Structure formats: C-alpha cells, structure tokens
Amino acid sequence: MAIYKNKVEWRGEHLGYTWCQNGVEMEFSAPPDLFGKAGVLTPEDAFVAAANTCYFMMVVWAAERFKMDMVSLSIDAEGEVEEHLDRTSWFKTVTLYPKIVVKGKPQEMVQRALDMALKYSTICQSFKSEVIIKPDIVIQ
Numbered sequence: 001m002a003i004y005k006n007k008v009e010w011r012g013e014h015l016g017y018t019w020c021q022n023g024v025e026m027e028f029s030a031p032p033d034l035f036g037k038a039g040v041l042t043p044e045d046a047f048v049a050a051a052n053t054c055y056f057m058m059v060v061w062a063a064e065r066f067k068m069d070m071v072s073l074s075i076d077a078e079g080e081v082e083e084h085l086d087r088t089s090w091f092k093t094v095t096l097y098p099k100i101v102v103k104g105k106p107q108e109m110v111q112r113a114l115d116m117a118l119k120y121s122t123i124c125q126s127f128k129s130e131v132i133i134k135p136d137i138v139i140q
Helices: 043-065 107-119 122-126
Strands: 006-010 015-020 025-029 069-083 089-103 130-133 136-139
Touching: 043 069, 043 089, 043 107, 043 122, 043 130, 089 107, 107 122, 107 130, 107 136
Parallel strands: 089 130, 089 136
Antiparallel strands: 006 015, 015 025, 069 089
16 A cells, blocks of 8 residues: 655745655645735645646556557646535535547547546545546547
8 A cells, every 4th residue: 555645834824835755845825815825836726736637647547558649638627616604615526628639549449548547546536526527539
C-alpha cells in the first residue's frame, strides 16, 4: 500500500505553506473572496487540480495500453461548489473536458481509453463528488 505525506504550516492570517513528499513546496491560502491571498494555490484549486492531473496521467497510461498514436492531449476542469443553508459547502461535481487528438484509431477505442482512465484514477475514485467526463475526441 502506498502512503503519501504532506505537511502544512501557518504563516499568519489566511496564509500557509505546504511541503509535498515529492519535493514540491509552496504557499497556499484561502481564496481571495474568503479573505485569502491572490496568486497562490488554494485548497479548492488543489482539489480540482488533483482530479485533473490524476485523470490526465491515467489517459496517458490508457493511450499507451491501447497503443494509440496520441498527437495531443489537454484537459480543462471545473468544480461546482454547492453551498447549503448552514453555510457548509462541498464540491457537488468535478467536470473534466479532455481534448484528445489521436491518429488512426476508432473513436470507440479512444472513448474506452478515456473510460478506463477514469476507472483507474485513484483521485477521482476517492471523491464523493460526481466526476463527469465531457470529451472532445479528434481522429486524424
């Protein structure tokens, strides 16, 4: 079983600093509309980016498994936060918009690879949020 570690430290007001086990370290803050600092990572950014980057890596993996000649891959992501009357909130959905360009494979095979990528995305499978994939598949 893999174990991933992270450390955070308060730096005053609504600012923190984080260290990730792979060597990345950076400031983070609450979003500016919640009295945070602009221009740094927010937990909300990290949440959406975690889904997007993990799914991205699984698409690359699936394309290799299906022996696809991938020309390009980019993915936009958005997370929809639902707020409740008691002022609690959660990410109701995370929608990923992969645009993948592949040479010489059937569209159905590319779609199967995208489906497989979601199935094997540890991060996406760990969310209670609904993860929606809205692909743009281009075959050359």
